[in-house]
Amino acid sequence: MAASTLRCLRPDFPNERCVDDGHPTDTNKEQIKVESDVGSLYSWFRNATDLGPESPELMRKKHLHFLMKGLTNLSDSYECLDASRPWLCYWILHSLEILNESISDTLKSEIVEFLSKCQCPKGGFAGGPEQLAHLAPTYAAVNALCIIGTQQAYDVINRTKLQSFLMRMRMPDGGFAMHEDGEADVRGAYCVASIAMLTSITSDEMFQGTPEWIVSCQTYEGGFGGVPGMEAHGGYTFCGFAALVILNKEKLCDSTALLRWTTNRQMRFEGGFQGRTNKLVDGCYSFWQAGVLPLLHRSFYREGDYSLSQEKWMFHQGALQEYLLICCQSPSGGFVDKPGKPRDFYHTCYCLSGLSVAQHYGGHDYDQKSVVGHRKNELIPVHPVYNIGMDAVAKATEYFHGQPIPIYNPKNSS
Amino acid sequence: MALGSGEENAAGENSWVFYKDRPEWKDITPMEQDDGPAPIVMIAYSKKFKDVYDYLRAIMRKDERSERALELTEDAIDLNPANYSVWHYRRIILKDLKKDLKDEILYCGEIIQEHPKNYQVWHHRRVLVEWTRDNSHELKLTETVLDVDAKNYHAWQHRQWVVREFGLWESELSLIDELLQKDLRNNSAWNHRYFVINHTTGFTDKVLEYEVKHAQDMCGKAPNNESAWNYLRGCLLEKELSSYPGLMQFCERLYEGSIRSPHLLSFMRDIYEDQLEQGCENVEATLYKALVLCEALSMEFDTIRAEYWNYIARRMKSKFAPHDETNNKTAEATGGAGDDPNL
Numbered sequence: 001m002a003a004s005t006l007r008c009l010r011p012d013f014p015n016e017r018c019v020d021d022g023h024p025t026d027t028n029k030e031q032i033k034v035e036s037d038v039g040s041l042y043s044w045f046r047n048a049t050d051l052g053p054e055s056p057e058l059m060r061k062k063h064l065h066f067l068m069k070g071l072t073n074l075s076d077s078y079e080c081l082d083a084s085r086p087w088l089c090y091w092i093l094h095s096l097e098i099l100n101e102s103i104s105d106t107l108k109s110e111i112v113e114f115l116s117k118c119q120c121p122k123g124g125f126a127g128g129p130e131q132l133a134h135l136a137p138t139y140a141a142v143n144a145l146c147i148i149g150t151q152q153a154y155d156v157i158n159r160t161k162l163q164s165f166l167m168r169m170r171m172p173d174g175g176f177a178m179h180e181d182g183e184a185d186v187r188g189a190y191c192v193a194s195i196a197m198l199t200s201i202t203s204d205e206m207f208q209g210t211p212e213w214i215v216s217c218q219t220y221e222g223g224f225g226g227v228p229g230m231e232a233h234g235g236y237t238f239c240g241f242a243a244l245v246i247l248n249k250e251k252l253c254d255s256t257a258l259l260r261w262t263t264n265r266q267m268r269f270e271g272g273f274q275g276r277t278n279k280l281v282d283g284c285y286s287f288w289q290a291g292v293l294p295l296l297h298r299s300f301y302r303e304g305d306y307s308l309s310q311e312k313w314m315f316h317q318g319a320l321q322e323y324l325l326i327c328c329q330s331p332s333g334g335f336v337d338k339p340g341k342p343r344d345f346y347h348t349c350y351c352l353s354g355l356s357v358a359q360h361y362g363g364h365d366y367d368q369k370s371v372v373g374h375r376k377n378e379l380i381p382v383h384p385v386y387n388i389g390m391d392a393v394a395k396a397t398e399y400f401h402g403q404p405i406p407i408y409n410p411k412n413s414s
Numbered sequence: 415m416a417l418g419s420g421e422e423n424a425a426g427e428n429s430w431v432f433y434k435d436r437p438e439w440k441d442i443t444p445m446e447q448d449d450g451p452a453p454i455v456m457i458a459y460s461k462k463f464k465d466v467y468d469y470l471r472a473i474m475r476k477d478e479r480s481e482r483a484l485e486l487t488e489d490a491i492d493l494n495p496a497n498y499s500v501w502h503y504r505r506i507i508l509k510d511l512k513k514d515l516k517d518e519i520l521y522c523g524e525i526i527q528e529h530p531k532n533y534q535v536w537h538h539r540r541v542l543v544e545w546t547r548d549n550s551h552e553l554k555l556t557e558t559v560l561d562v563d564a565k566n567y568h569a570w571q572h573r574q575w576v577v578r579e580f581g582l583w584e585s586e587l588s589l590i591d592e593l594l595q596k597d598l599r600n601n602s603a604w605n606h607r608y609f610v611i612n613h614t615t616g617f618t619d620k621v622l623e624y625e626v627k628h629a630q631d632m633c634g635k636a637p638n639n640e641s642a643w644n645y646l647r648g649c650l651l652e653k654e655l656s657s658y659p660g661l662m663q664f665c666e667r668l669y670e671g672s673i674r675s676p677h678l679l680s681f682m683r684d685i686y687e688d689q690l691e692q693g694c695e696n697v698e699a700t701l702y703k704a705l706v707l708c709e710a711l712s713m714e715f716d717t718i719r720a721e722y723w724n725y726i727a728r729r730m731k732s733k734f735a736p737h738d739e740t741n742n743k744t745a746e747a748t749g750g751a752g753d754d755p756n757l
Contacts (some may be wrong), residue, residue: 079463125498134498230567231601
């Protein structure tokens, strides 16, 4: 893409900076700080004469190095994620997948071995060996195994026990607790829907009341909160709406209001997305927020909406890519929340996922690409519901849907 | 918190003694983590971390529920407060030993101050309050946390749960007013306002009148503050925008004062759309006004959302002027009001 079409190079771009309406408060003071940091990077980019015409460039080699290292070894600063190790596997594997980087069969096998050590005797996966089963690492482990996509990987999952674990997490109101005697919020519904659909262990009784519970989390703003009453938030919105999509119940929520809220989360100056109204941009929302738009698009399309574009998602794809490539790449590899923050695997995963969504408009029969910067920046398209590769979803679905669905028997459950 | 054998002493010297060197733990064989043969996302645990968790694994395997096990969980939590399995085990021990939960609530409060964005600490707090039914510290706790970070999601969630569970609605609106005074852009406070009114008086006509006026004043004060506009729209969700008194006049006043905030323009478009929905007399003129706004937003005032505004324009045309031959049923790449020769 020619440099002159980059939004951050346009002469009136600085006009997008926020205004305080003569009424400064903490919120806009924080926003001004971020705009200053982000603005500096955009200025640097604008003035850099040594960048080729195909900039900005995705620093593939640096990211690859960061990811491969982390896949085996992590420093003690990761002790805080000792109860999220399947997440680390997923974030890294998915990042590699998006970058179209393969790993050896040996390494795949070793990862599968490790994840099987995280599986619990009564079903589900835990944050590490000998820990308690929890929906979040279960979601991550299943996704990671599907990305690996070997028979060995698929066969690790004890589907019968997994199903009983998911059923044990059910609450009477249709929501799901994250672990035994744990908190219940909309992440639970998404994890269960995603896990159950991919591994083909769904049942009507599993989701009795769940769509209605999810919809009760939609707020007056149009997004979804973690639990009914709570503020609309990007992460929970993705979880809520993606779960409704899986359950084929999107019609139950107010999609128009959701569309408005989500598109309003894109920051006019930075180009990236914020998680909530009047909060700060963060690279990870490149997926949680922007990723909702393909889901809405598909949903509207199925309802016979002829006003939809056939080339673009309903957010500024170019601006998001510019934010990610110019402001969120760490010089030593990996991605960050915003300039000044340290890199980590979570942000690497979700920045890359968002970058992929922004590059690929996937219609129902075609892929309309809009890649900002170097041609080689092009990434693999991700499935916006599960956030693993499209191929990985297809392959896993084929494998598991070819197997009988376990018949849930509560007596066998614990 | 009693000074255990792991604490820094008064002189600030680190007197940490590894569990493996503590005589009172001699009977326990530490259990190494079984990661499998090859390192995968293997964390280079510090000696202290490994020591504590090797002993924790052994104790959990035994399912020992004792004072020393309780203290061990405290050390484990200190090293990784996100380890939900440890918190779960701690709760089992607390119940089993019938511990005085007042101390536990204090302890939990301290950890919350240190790790206010951690799920487990807040969930633990909720469980303790569920067990004791003692809600006397909860509002204060959340206020303390919100004082540092007025938008802390967990704090607001805990507060909503407490207020709802124990019916402590009285002081909510005044807290919200205080927070909005400090920062009228605090969206969490606005959200809480909606929650409180919904669960107390409801948005009756009288309440609505006040809330709409209040929200409008806030919009007027800072027309680019999206929170106030979202709240205004939120209040009126059950109403018809086109027939609610004073709304269009309110918008026009701002517009005539040269305000071009995208939230204002968007709200005006919402009113026009409602007029069309309700079957207004002059469909063509109203639609035209709405489309002019969409184009203005797409091309000038909210260009980051051009794709969205172009879609909204196409949708409106399709719905309210479907027989207009200049409409394209399928969208074009640059589709939008700008292409329509009628405008």
